[in-house]
Amino acid sequence: MNIVVLLKQVPDTETKIRIGAGGKSIDTSDIKWIISPYDEYAVEAALRLQDSAGAKVTILSMGPERVVESIRTALAMGADHGVLVDDPASEGSDGLGKAKVLAAALGSMDFDLIFCGHRAVDDDENQVGIMVAELMSLPHLGLAVSIEVADGKVTIQRPIEGAKVTLEGTLPALVTFGGAHAIWNPRYASLPGIMKAKKKPLETKTLADLGLSAADVGAQGAKVKVTSMELPAERQAGRKLEGDTGEKAKELVRLLHEEAKVI
Amino acid sequence: MAQGVCVITEFREGAFRRVSFEIASEGRRLADELGEPLLALALGESIDALAADLGNYGVEKVYVVDDPNLKNYRAETYVPVAAEVLNNLDPKVILTPASVDGKDFSARLAARLGAGLATDCTELKVEGGSLKAKRPMYAGKAFAWYEWADGAWPQMASCRPNVMDCLAPDTSKKAEVEGAGVEVVAGTQTQVVNIEKDAGGKLDLTEAEVIVSGGRGMKGPENFAMLEELAKLLGAAVGASRSAVDSGWRPHSDQVGQTGKVVTPNLYIACGISGAIQHLAGMSSSKYIVAVNKDPEAPIFSKADYGVVEDLFQFMPALIEEVKTLKSTC
Ligand SMILES: Cc1cc2nc3c(=O)[nH]c(=O)nc-3n(C[C@H](O)[C@H](O)[C@H](O)COP(=O)(O)OP(=O)(O)OC[C@H]3O[C@@H](n4cnc5c(N)ncnc54)[C@H](O)[C@@H]3O)c2cc1C
Ligand SMILES: Nc1ncnc2c1ncn2[C@@H]1O[C@H](COP(=O)(O)O)[C@@H](O)[C@H]1O
Numbered sequence: 001m002n003i004v005v006l007l008k009q010v011p012d013t014e015t016k017i018r019i020g021a022g023g024k025s026i027d028t029s030d031i032k033w034i035i036s037p038y039d040e041y042a043v044e045a046a047l048r049l050q051d052s053a054g055a056k057v058t059i060l061s062m063g064p065e066r067v068v069e070s071i072r073t074a075l076a077m078g079a080d081h082g083v084l085v086d087d088p089a090s091e092g093s094d095g096l097g098k099a100k101v102l103a104a105a106l107g108s109m110d111f112d113l114i115f116c117g118h119r120a121v122d123d124d125e126n127q128v129g130i131m132v133a134e135l136m137s138l139p140h141l142g143l144a145v146s147i148e149v150a151d152g153k154v155t156i157q158r159p160i161e162g163a164k165v166t167l168e169g170t171l172p173a174l175v176t177f178g179g180a181h182a183i184w185n186p187r188y189a190s191l192p193g194i195m196k197a198k199k200k201p202l203e204t205k206t207l208a209d210l211g212l213s214a215a216d217v218g219a220q221g222a223k224v225k226v227t228s229m230e231l232p233a234e235r236q237a238g239r240k241l242e243g244d245t246g247e248k249a250k251e252l253v254r255l256l257h258e259e260a261k262v263i
Numbered sequence: 264m265a266q267g268v269c270v271i272t273e274f275r276e277g278a279f280r281r282v283s284f285e286i287a288s289e290g291r292r293l294a295d296e297l298g299e300p301l302l303a304l305a306l307g308e309s310i311d312a313l314a315a316d317l318g319n320y321g322v323e324k325v326y327v328v329d330d331p332n333l334k335n336y337r338a339e340t341y342v343p344v345a346a347e348v349l350n351n352l353d354p355k356v357i358l359t360p361a362s363v364d365g366k367d368f369s370a371r372l373a374a375r376l377g378a379g380l381a382t383d384c385t386e387l388k389v390e391g392g393s394l395k396a397k398r399p400m401y402a403g404k405a406f407a408w409y410e411w412a413d414g415a416w417p418q419m420a421s422c423r424p425n426v427m428d429c430l431a432p433d434t435s436k437k438a439e440v441e442g443a444g445v446e447v448v449a450g451t452q453t454q455v456v457n458i459e460k461d462a463g464g465k466l467d468l469t470e471a472e473v474i475v476s477g478g479r480g481m482k483g484p485e486n487f488a489m490l491e492e493l494a495k496l497l498g499a500a501v502g503a504s505r506s507a508v509d510s511g512w513r514p515h516s517d518q519v520g521q522t523g524k525v526v527t528p529n530l531y532i533a534c535g536i537s538g539a540i541q542h543l544a545g546m547s548s549s550k551y552i553v554a555v556n557k558d559p560e561a562p563i564f565s566k567a568d569y570g571v572v573e574d575l576f577q578f579m580p581a582l583i584e585e586v587k588t589l590k591s592t593c
Contacts, residue, residue: 013521013541028511037522043546066554082363092380095370121521123400123407125359126382130370133338139452140313140338142367145515154454159516160363161467165335166457173452180515182508223379223415225408229400235547237566241561248571249581252553253589262530263472263497263586 001055001149003046004109005079006102006129007117009063009070013121019229022159025101026229035070037115041177041184044146046115047078055148056080059108062090062101068202069130076189081168082202088209097130104210111172113154113231128174129177136197140170143178150180265416267295267302269354269463271345273319273365274307275336277586282360284320286422288430291321299355301312302326303438304348305587306332306341311440318438320415320430325438334366335458338371339450342385346375348443354417356394358387359566362422369421378419381409381520391582394418400546402521426469426527467498468519473530476502476519476546477512480535480556480575484512486533490534494573500548502526502534520545535575538563555579 011017012032020027035043049055059074061067062085071082085105093101108112116129144156154176155168177184189197207213212219232263241248256263270290272283287303294301294402311329318325326348326380332340345368349357359369373380375376385406386397396409411418414533468474475494477487487501494501498502503513505520519526521541531549536542537562538554546552548565557574571578 011401013544015401015404016540017401019405026401080586093381096374096377096379101372109272111424121402121559124383124398124402124525126366127370127373127380130367130372134342134374137452140367141453143363153273158363161283161463161470162465164459164461165455167453168356168456169453179519180508181505182511182515222412223377224381224409224411224418227395227410228408230406230408232403232547233407235552237565238570240564240570240572245573245577245581248573249578249585252569252582253585254569256530256553257589260530260568262587 001049001053001113002058002111003049003055003113003115004058004060004106005039005042005046005074006132007039007043007061007074008036008071008117008120008122009033009061009067010120010122017231020229023177023228024226027241028042033066033070035073035179036117036120036122038119038177040122040186042178043074043077043079043183045177045185047146047187049093049149050078058083060102060109061085062098063079068074071202072197073189075202076193076201077187078193081200082099083205084202085205085207085210087207089214089218092225093110093217094222094224095125095127096131097217097221098128099135100130101207101210101212102130103135105205107133113172113176114138115147116174118175118178133174139173141169141173141175144175145179145183147175150193153231163242191226265353266356266357267352267354268297268358269302269304269352270322270358272303272305273362274305274310277309279313280360280362282362282365282422282424283317284432285427285429286358286426286467287317287322287424289422289427292432293356293387293389293394297355297392298325302354304345304351304443305384306344307331314440315437318436319432319434321436322438324438326443327440328443328445330446331450332447335453335455336368337450339451339452340447342371342375343370344445345448347445349376352534357417357419359419359421361423365421369419373419376417376419378417379411379415380419380421382421383423384420385423387420387422394420395484396420399525399548400507402525403548404544412505423527431541440536448582465493466523468502468517468526470502471526472528473497473499474502474519475499475532475534476504476536477507477534478504478536479506479510479589481507481512487512489583492533493579493583493586496583496590504542533563533567536563537561538566
């Protein structure tokens with residue numbers, strides 16, 4: 001079984017977001033970069049299938065050279081092989097552009113399953129993986145909180161509003177991962193893992209290698225783009241209630257009912 | 264020439280989900296500003312008889328695909344049908360729900376139509392005959408405005424549930440209903456094997472108007488009974504911090520934050536939650552925030568409209584009593 005995990009590098013979730021010069025993107029100075037947490041769940045899910053069924057795990061990412069570090073981290077966790085599409089002409093791609101690049105790279109790879117996060121926690125677009133599935137005519141099983149692979153089929157559970165759906169799909173398929181840290185609890189890279197990762201194959205590709213040109217993807221090909229960014233109005237600390245426990249409870253209910261009118 | 268605003272509804276178990284009415288209402292406003300008609304595409308099983316009601320929210324004409332194969336959402340059945348109808352209609356703007364299934368549907372449909380998609384939008388406007396969409400990034404730590412490239416029709420936006428204002432339904436208005444005249448082919452790539460409803464038809468966090476959330480300060484799973492009781496009195500959903508979920512006290516679907524649900528209720532009550540940046544990202548857009556924490560320095564207080572520095576085991580029972588009193592008098 002071959003699994004390709006789509007991995008995006010994003011700012012650490014601890015990051016306090018500031019808007020960069022130009023106002024269309026964030027200030028990336030002083031940012032610590034991490035594997036997007038849901039993609040890390042996808043890596044963990046793939047490695048569990050490596051452990052249980054001998055799956056071979058490839059990491060595929062698109063982004064600048066700094067992404068190598070995140071791919072190495074996934075290799076150190078246990079993935080076998082890495083591919084980075086690094087081309088300045090792909091910058092400014094919209095979701096569909098990114099999906100085209102990843103689909104083109106996947107076109108020359110062997111896979112039974114593609115795993116990815118349901119959303120990257122930077123732009124939260126929630127579309128790239130799903131679009132890859134559509135472009136490649138693959139079934140998409142979304143928001144997996146469990147996964148089983150057997151007899152040419154993949155079965156997941158996915159929570160939707162007020163219910164949990166069990167969904168089964170034929171291979172090859174694309175699975176996006178949801179759930180929480182508590183379920184996927186990604187393994188740490190061990191010291192021997194880190195040593196081994198240095199020798200694992202990591203290829204770099206350009207758009208030309210994939211048969212794409214700057215006009216197809218990147219800022220030129222983008223159908224939709226960010227034109228400005230803003231920070232939410234800073235929430236002001238409100239009032240702290242005074243009095244004994246009973247008085248505070250009474251006052252809180254009064255405020256919520258009469259002032260805020262939310263209960 | 265692209266024309267009209269088209270909203271795509273979400274239908275489950277014999278009824279339109281509320282978000283359908285929200286996007287119809289939003290679509291009405293945009294259609295007026297654009298000087299375009301408001302259309303809807305309604306896919307589902309036994310949906311025909313209810314489709315005209317979309318007129319209550321300003322829809323002029325509904326294209327209906329009513330088919331048993333559309334009972335449960337499955338991308339490979341839904342998306343080709345929707346794409347065929349939309350290719351014929353050629354609308355300028357398409358609005359979809361950014362519900363769980365809606366997000367899946369929207370991304371696949373956009374890829375099939377070759378459309379630019381802004382996901383999970385919280386505000387839409389028209390400028391120079393074109394859509395502009397505002398959406399949160401970094402779980403709400405920032406917002407971005409999106410625009411579409413010149414001539415890149417349709418402009419597609421999925422809308423976050425519970426954010427856009429819903430018009431008061433005008434039951435005197437009915438929409439014209441027309442069969443979309445497309446064939447539904449049941450996909451074979453996926454099968455819904457089972458649907459298990461959450462106990463008691465639990466209210467989903469992303470669609471709840473009030474959320475009572477507990478963190479590590481709750482000390483153990485049994486103490487969430489207190490929050491459940493308060494939630495029941497308030498018609499609220501119960502949420503949790505990642506610590507509470509990681510400890511196994513609450514199901515993962517209850518987690519609020521950057522790697523959990525991003526929520527925007529009218530009222531968020533954080534109980535024994537310190538207010539880590541990842542948690543704040545997921546709930547800071549709530550209209551009102553109440554924090555109950557025994558540590559006056561807890562960062563959650565910097566975001567709270569009403570702060571209560573108390574031991575929650577003393578305070579929550581007192582609060583529940585006060586809410587009961589309120590509910591019995593009004
Ligand atoms: C990649 C990543 C993603 C993350 N994503 C999320 C996320 O999506 N959501 C999330 O919530 N966290 C997330 N976190 C975790 C986050 O950093 C915090 O660890 C977590 O939010 C803390 O949860 P807490 O506030 O319940 O616990 P704590 O920080 O331990 O706070 C407990 C609070 O309870 C108070 N307390 C204790 N006893 C009482 C009492 N008797 N009465 C009143 N108050 C009391 C304490 O004063 C304290 O403030 C993420 C972390 C990482 C690294
Ligand atoms: N540049 C990228 N490289 C590799 N995978 C990506 C990239 N962008 C997005 N993805 C994948 O698509 C998922 C959804 O991303 P998004 O649509 O940006 O929220 C991510 O969790 C990744 O698995």
